[in-house]
Amino acid sequence: MKPVIGLVSRRVSFTHQQRPYPRYGVAISYSDALIAAGAAPIILPLTEDLGLLSTYYGMLDGLVLAGGQDIHPLHYGEEPHRSLDQVDPLRDITELDLCRRALRDDLPIFGICRGQQLLNVAAGGTLYQDIHSQAGEDRIRHFQDFTQEWPSHSILVEEGSRLRAATDSSKVLINSYHHQAVKELAQGFKVTARAPDGIIEAIESTTHSYVVAVQWHPELMAERRDFNFTLFQYFVEAAQARQAAKASAGNALK
Ligand code: MN
Secondary structure, three states: OOOEEEEEOEEEOOEEOOEEOOEEEOOHHHHHHHHHOOOEEEEEOOOOOHHHHHHHHHOOOEEEEOOOOEOOHHHHOOOOOOOOOOEOHHHHHHHHHHHHHHHHHOOOEEEEOHHHHHHHHHOOOOEEOOHHHHOOOOOOOOEOOOOOOOOOEEEEEOOOOHHHHHHOOOEEEEOOEOOOEEOOOOOOEEEEEEOOOOOEEEEEEOOOOOEEEEOOOHHHOHHHOOHHHHHHHHHHHHHHHHHHHHHHHHHHHO
């Protein structure tokens, strides 16, 4: 059996013959990368129903927190800054609930872009609501207007991290699509990569089996089969180990 990976969807606006038919969706690149790495991703709808969230959570061997909108700053004790972009309160609630369950149970987590920010907030950290108006004028451009699979800036990778094992190099090039970033890092986490301007580009938990997050979009570069794809392989291996542990615990109860 392949490990089951939860991918939380987002609301997608869609109209047919001028009438709205809103949908839940996830960028195809996430499921493509997960399937290529040996996992069985499932797409979850947004909900604040705790019974439903508990049911969905019980199906998972791993959780991917994908890219998307800004996280509402009330979740980290701040009022909305004037440069706050779109938020989706229901997506915040759905993901914070699943993420906190996963952190409590040591379920493998892979956070991507918004997912890194969500993970940091779920674990008690805070964010820059807008890098350029809050983190200083001398920051580099963290948003690219060209093709997604091409890199936009470099990052410096810390030794002794999962990310460093994947990159096997202290400096790599990544894409960049964010105007928010981790500000105060949550307790129990370490920074594993920074942009040349100091902005946090990757974090990992120091207390969990496998909780890794990056600020860029490795799923859009995964077809290169470089460290971007290796990160998906590591995550899927962790989910496989989790699935095996769950199965043997189940057998022990019989
Ligand atoms: Mn960046």
